[in-house]
Amino acid sequence: MGLGDKIKNAAEDAAGKVKEGVGKATDDERLQAEGEAQQAEAEARKKAEHAKDTVKDAADKAKNRLE
Secondary structure, three states, X not given: OOHHHHHHHHHHHHHHHHHHHHHHHOOOHHHHHHHHHHHHHXXXXXXXXXXXXXXXXXXXXXXHHHO
């Protein structure tokens, strides 16, 4: 995962946590749910990038073994 992607995901996660907290503090269930969804989306992107990196690393190792 590139540094830019990590920063975007961290910012998205942080924004989601703020929304969730404000939603809890103000009893705004919609805002709380939006924050939770935003955090889940950031986590899903993080996991997808990690999986992509794992596949790329495995492919690079396999290629190096063939050379």
